Amino acid sequence: MIVDAHGHYNTQEAFIEHASKWVKYEWEKRRYDGMVQTWKRFEEMTTVESWIESLNRYGVDKVLLQTAPWGSSDAVAKFIRESPEERFVGLANIDFTAPYISDSVKELERCVKELGLKGIGELYPHIGPWDPGDEKIFPIYAKAEELGVPIMIHLCTEGGPVFNDQRYSDPYLIDPVLRAFPDLNVIICHMAGDRVGALFTLMHARPNLHAELNGVVTPWFGLYDSVISPQHIMKKFLERGFATRLLWSTDVQAPYNSDFEKNKVRGHIKDNHVVKLLEEIGASEEDKANILGNNAARLFKL
Helix, strand or coil: CCEEEEEECCCHHHHHHHHHHHCCCHHHHHHHHHHHHHHHHHHHHCCHHHHHHHHHHHCCCEEEEECCCCCCHHHHHHHHHCCCCCCEEECECCCCCCCCHHHHHHHHHHHHHCCCCCCEEEECCCCCCCCCCCHHHHHHHHHHHHHCCCEEECCCCCCCCCCCCHHHCCHHHHHHHHHHCCCCCEEEHHHHHHHHHHHHHHHHHCCCEEEECCCCCCHHHCCCCCCCCHHHHHHHHHHCCHHHHEECCCCECCCCCCCCCCCCCCCCHHHCHHHHHHHHCCCCHHHHHHHHHHHHHHHCCC
């Protein structure tokens, strides 16, 4: 099974509802106005038919559609119900900054038990911002552990959205959670980007920590390629035995064949940069199968 562990489901209405509260400065307002129109384009491009055609063309069986931090759990659940094929896996948007955390705990239970969503993500602590290691929000983690659903979290420098506080992009912020909830699977997105060294250290210490790979050969490492190459990074992670804890992904905002993503996701999965990287470093067939889908299928109970 081939699973794209990082897609997004976007609607303009949900973006406005969630993102407008983070605009603080006038220059952010100007950027925000442009993002509102971009999210409208994402929504217009995202149809069940377009997604299924994209998955078939690219050779992918399933895609995880994330809703946080500015999506709608109900909207993605409805989208999945309308699909004639079981190709989509939805993740819930849970508010970790709610005045009453008990409400977020109840919402998580509703999303899993009533909507059929399989996890939480993609959490953005640097937008808000909020500390993912704050014990006040531990009841949410406890409920996720109880329900057996993973959490996907963005803990790396972010140059895109304007409402960023980079102090909350450090992978080490999640360590108290990994210690307190050893049966909770946490997935750091983008291989922690420019903080891949911290990810490597944490994965060595915490067996419940995982990573998705959209980031290992992106511009995040452009500054470091002369010192530490993507090939070196992947080799070290595989040599350390992390192949069962890495997930292949694309981080698309819309179907692969959409105007927005068609230049990023071209051809077939064999043309994907991470797949090529695994071939280049001589990864075993077992490691490739785990990374390309088996790990995601196990974690999300697909």
